[in-house]
Amino acid sequence: MLLVHPVRILGSFAVPILLATFGLSSGGDGGPPAWIFLLGGAAIAVAFGVASWFVTRYRFTEEQVQLRTGLVNRRVLTAPLDRVRSVDVESSPVHRLLGLAKVKVGTGVDDSRIELDGVSREQAGELRTFLLARSRQAGGAAGPGAAPDGATVPAVAGPDADGGRTSYPGVVPAQPDTELARIDWGWLRYAPFSLSSLVVVAGAVGALLQFGDELPVDQVDVAQDAWRWVVAQAVLVLVTMLVVVIVVGWVVVSTVSYVLTWWNLRVVREGRGNLRITRGLLTTHSQTVERAKVRGARMGEPFLLRLVRGAELTALATGVGAGGATKVLPPAPRAVVTSVGHELLEEDGPLTMQLVGHGPRARRRIHVRRQWGTLFLAAALAVPTYLLDVPFLDRLPDWGPPVLLLVVGALNALVAESAWRNLGHGLTRRHVVVQTGAFVRTREALERAGIIGWVVHQSFFQRRLDLCDLVATTAAGAEQVVAPNIPVPLAVDLARGATPGMLEGFLA
Amino acid sequence: MSPQGMPSARLREPAHRVSPRAVRYWVVNSTIGGVVAWAVMFAIAWFLPEQAWWAVALRWLFVLGMAANVVEVVLEPTIRYRRTRWEVADGKVFVQTGWLSRDQRIAPLSRVQTVDTHRGAIMRLYGLANITVTTASAAGPITIPCLDSDLADRVTAELARITGQTRGDAT
Numbered sequence: 001m002l003l004v005h006p007v008r009i010l011g012s013f014a015v016p017i018l019l020a021t022f023g024l025s026s027g028g029d030g031g032p033p034a035w036i037f038l039l040g041g042a043a044i045a046v047a048f049g050v051a052s053w054f055v056t057r058y059r060f061t062e063e064q065v066q067l068r069t070g071l072v073n074r075r076v077l078t079a080p081l082d083r084v085r086s087v088d089v090e091s092s093p094v095h096r097l098l099g100l101a102k103v104k105v106g107t108g109v110d111d112s113r114i115e116l117d118g119v120s121r122e123q124a125g126e127l128r129t130f131l132l133a134r135s136r137q138a139g140g141a142a143g144p145g146a147a148p149d150g151a152t153v154p155a156v157a158g159p160d161a162d163g164g165r166t167s168y169p170g171v172v173p174a175q176p177d178t179e180l181a182r183i184d185w186g187w188l189r190y191a192p193f194s195l196s197s198l199v200v201v202a203g204a205v206g207a208l209l210q211f212g213d214e215l216p217v218d219q220v221d222v223a224q225d226a227w228r229w230v231v232a233q234a235v236l237v238l239v240t241m242l243v244v245v246i247v248v249g250w251v252v253v254s255t256v257s258y259v260l261t262w263w264n265l266r267v268v269r270e271g272r273g274n275l276r277i278t279r280g281l282l283t284t285h286s287q288t289v290e291r292a293k294v295r296g297a298r299m300g301e302p303f304l305l306r307l308v309r310g311a312e313l314t315a316l317a318t319g320v321g322a323g324g325a326t327k328v329l330p331p332a333p334r335a336v337v338t339s340v341g342h343e344l345l346e347e348d349g350p351l352t353m354q355l356v357g358h359g360p361r362a363r364r365r366i367h368v369r370r371q372w373g374t375l376f377l378a379a380a381l382a383v384p385t386y387l388l389d390v391p392f393l394d395r396l397p398d399w400g401p402p403v404l405l406l407v408v409g410a411l412n413a414l415v416a417e418s419a420w421r422n423l424g425h426g427l428t429r430r431h432v433v434v435q436t437g438a439f440v441r442t443r444e445a446l447e448r449a450g451i452i453g454w455v456v457h458q459s460f461f462q463r464r465l466d467l468c469d470l471v472a473t474t475a476a477g478a479e480q481v482v483a484p485n486i487p488v489p490l491a492v493d494l495a496r497g498a499t500p501g502m503l504e505g506f507l508a
Numbered sequence: 509m510s511p512q513g514m515p516s517a518r519l520r521e522p523a524h525r526v527s528p529r530a531v532r533y534w535v536v537n538s539t540i541g542g543v544v545a546w547a548v549m550f551a552i553a554w555f556l557p558e559q560a561w562w563a564v565a566l567r568w569l570f571v572l573g574m575a576a577n578v579v580e581v582v583l584e585p586t587i588r589y590r591r592t593r594w595e596v597a598d599g600k601v602f603v604q605t606g607w608l609s610r611d612q613r614i615a616p617l618s619r620v621q622t623v624d625t626h627r628g629a630i631m632r633l634y635g636l637a638n639i640t641v642t643t644a645s646a647a648g649p650i651t652i653p654c655l656d657s658d659l660a661d662r663v664t665a666e667l668a669r670i671t672g673q674t675r676g677d678a679t
Contacts, residue, residue, distance in 0.1 A: 318644070453615035453648045456519060460608040473615070473648035480647035492518050502616055505598045508520035 058116050065105060065131070067114050086293065086317065086326075087128040089286040091121070096284065103127050128288055132274055176271055181329060181340045183265035183279075190331035191258035192251045193304040194312065262330040267340065275315065275344070277328060287326055293317045295450035295476030296431065297341045298325065299351050301334070301441040311337040315344055316446065316477030325477050341445075350431045350445035355424030361465045362485040363420045368461075370416035374409045381405070415439075425483045425494055432472060432498045434483045446481045448498045450474045456491060470494065519612055522595035522602045529634045530592070530654035534585035536630060542577035549573060594652040596663065599670060601641055603650050613650045619643050620671045625664050627657070639664055 058067045065081060086106035095101055101124040105114040119127065263281035270276055273291035278284070296316040305311060313329035328344065329337055338351040345351075381401045419438035426433040432451065435443040455471035462468055462485070470483040470491040483491070496503050549570045556563040588607040595602045599618065605611045626638040637660035639652045655663065 452619035452643045452645055453613065453650075455614075455647070456610075456612040458610045463610060471647060473643060473645035475644035479645040488518050496517075502600065502614060503519070505600070506519055506522070506595075506602050506614065507517040 053118075056117075058114075060130075065114060067116065081131070084131050084290075086287065086289045087131050088288070089124045089128060091284045093282050105131060128286075132288060132290055133272070177276075178269045179266060180269055180343045181265070181267040181336065183262055183330075184332075184336075187330065187332045187336075188255060188258060190305060190308065190310040190333075191254045193308055193310060194254065194258075194302060194331040258330060265330070267328055269343070277326065289315065289317045289326060293476075294344065294447075295474060296444060296446040296481075297328075297344050297351070298445075298477065299337055299341055299443045301443075303439045305331055306441060309334050313337045313341050313344075316444070316474075318450075318475040345431060345445055345447075347428060347430045349428050350426070350433045351443060353426050353428065353433065355426045355433065355435055356490065358420075358423050358425075358467075358486050358490070361467055361487065362423060363417075365462065365465055365467055365485050366420045366423075367413065367416040370412040370419075371409065374405060374412055377408055378405055423485065425486065425490075427494060427497045432481065432494065434481055436482070436484060444477075444481050446472060446474060446476070450476055451499050451502075454495050454499070454502065455480075456488075456495075458488075472498070522593040522604050523597075524594055526589070526592050526594065526652070526654045527634075527636055527656040527659075528589070529636060529656075531585045531589045533631060533634045533636055533654060534588060535581060538577070538580040538584065540630075542581055545577055546574055592653060594655075596667065601650055601652075601667070603652050605651070605653065613648075615641065615643050615648060615650055617667065617670045620667070623664055623667045623671060625660055632657075637661075639667070641667065 052069070056067075056069050058065065060066075060081075065084070084105055088104040088106070089101050090104065091101045095118075099121050100118050101121050103116040103119055103124050105116070116127070260281045262279050264284075265279040266277070268276045268278075270288070274288055275291065275294060276286065276288045278286045294315055294317045298314040298316060300312045300314065301310070302312075310331050311334045312327070312331050315326045315328050317326060329340055341351045342348050381404070415438045419436075422435055422437050422441045424435045428445075430449075431445040431447055433443065433445045435441065451472045451474055453473040455469075455473065457469040457471065458467070466488050467485050468488050468491050470486050472481045472483075472495075473479065474481065483494070486494070492503065492507070496507075553567060553570055556566060584607055591604065591607055591610065593604045596617075600614060600616050601620075603611075603613050605613075620641050620643055622642045624640045624642070626640065627636070631637065631654070635657045636654045637657045639655060639660055640649055641651075642649045652660075652663070
């Protein structure tokens with residue numbers, strides 16, 4: 001901790017310090033030499049880090065976990081232990097070098113997480129067991145053994161912590177764990193088909209294009225006839241090379257990021273039923289979600305991944321922050337995803353079952369809705385072209401706008417058809433299942449007991465077609481599951497079947 | 509797909525209308541907004557160049573916007589009044605809102621976290637109040653708009669009483 005903080009603060013101060021250093025030292029002679037600024041900055045960072053170590057304390061009482069931080073702005077975060085819903089242990093490379101970890105305690109509705117930074121790795125593991133065991137006890141009947149008195153743990157695992165394990169009150173001995181999944185490096189072949197690392201590559205390509213202006217492509221017009229052919233070939237070669245570079249770069253980047261993120265993945269159902277996910281090469285993550293807080297699962301099949309029969313799996317839980325979704329499996333074979341998903345849901349079927357489609361009126365609606373975009377484009381092209389005198393549109397060829405419209409219209413029709421084909425819903429003994437999406441097919445299974453309300457939304461046009469968007473509200477995941485463009489009678493049936501009694505009395 | 513023994517049905521409308529004074533409140537509210545919007549648009553249009561094509565397009569957009577403002581004042585409040593309904597029955601809140609679109613929301617009071625009453629300045633002139641009921645889901649808040657102020661107090665007290673009877677974290 002004493003080391004982690006200054007290092008991290010130094011990291012976040014690095015840019016300003018360097019800027020200041022270069023800015024001041026290049027300002028002219030006579031000023032103090034650059035290294036003074038560097039040293040000064042580093043000293044300040046270290047001072048800040050050490051100070052924050054001195055003023056950070058956490059402790060556990062019978063009912064609460066408390067974290068005090070801040071020297072000037074004092075802050076005390078308190079959370080009742082029975083509100084603890086998830087415990088994540090994270091170690092960055094710096095942490096791991098020093099044998100430390102960061103523990104994040106997720107506490108429910110308001111998404112404020114308590115971070116205990118710089119505890120020793122063993123202590124982190126014990127804390128996790130303790131917190132989740134306590135939250136379970138507090139939630140249920142009184143635990144075995146006497147009520148513990150407040151145990152205070154200093155926020156440091158220094159040499160003075162004498163290596164002795166702090167014993168936490170009321171920890172139930174663990175039963176053996178069952179492993180649900182483990183990384184299989186054969187899955188690596190799915191990495192390039194997932195778009196999750198697209199952002200990185202897009203950035204790289206963007207940077208490359210900065211240099212594109214330097215290439216002599218513009219000079220094709222000026223070239224002599226004899227040269228023209230040669231230059232044209234050169235452009236072709238250049239474009240081919242660029243495509244190859246992008247594809248190869250894509251494969252490399254996506255594979256590397258897959259390995260970094262999912263190294264050593266293990267999904268474990270702990271003895272008490274909690275779910276634990278450990279993964280990561282440089283920064284290791286260990287996430288534990290209490291069984292009762294897992295409310296469902298989401299299976300995502302992006303377009304490319306669908307081509308090779310792969311899928312991703314996410315758990316929907318309450319109080320885990322970041323949209324309430326915890327990634328469970330990387331892009332992996334669909335069969336693996338469905339079987340692990342079913343283990344997670346503790347029910348067979350939701351991820352493989354045949355779903356009920358939303359019918360011809362939904363299809364019409366989706367198609368019409370999609371073509372609105374085409375219509376807007378048509379208007380945007382037609383109005384300036386025929387009614388107004390816009391200078392730069394004169395240069396377009398006459399056949400340009402109609403062809404563009406045709407292409408866009410056809411693409412929209414394809415997307416709409418795909419969206420309609422993917423659309424569907426279903427109901428099992430324990431879950432409501434909804435599948436949506438055109439490019440990314442997403443199937444969400446939400447535990448029926450986790451539904452805390454319904455919204456039936458009908459836009460003006462949906463009312464004409466007797467369709468609606470049925471929204472199941474929940475505290476888990478994105479806090480809602482939407483079945484779009486579902487015929488009203490089907491929607492009412494689904495809602496009544498999923499939550500018996502919630503709609504009774506309001507039916508016509 | 510229909511669960512056994514249950515014929516397909518549809519939702520009816522909730523039983524109660526909101527306060528009739530809501531219409532006047534909505535008219536006043538839309539008028540204020542409309543006047544401000546007209547003023548801004550006239551002011552901008554005044555400074556637009558005469559001939560530029562984008563200025564012409566923008567003027568047409570303004571005309572559409574002004575027409576929409578008129579609709580908001582003349583048509584929307586009465587339609588909205590007819591379509592806005594609410595009901596608290598059997599431990600559940602059921603509210604319907606919207607004038608062109610329609611939103612029907614249902615939440616059991618056992619899952620309700622908070623009950624708020626809100627009175628804006630103009631609403632107070634007309635003796636109106638909104639009641640908002642929130643659940644543990646960000647997608648789930650239910651607002652009963654423009655109730656008679658006294659009624660709103662009674663409903664809020666009743667909702668809070670029923671909500672307080674359930675234990676657990678309501679997720």
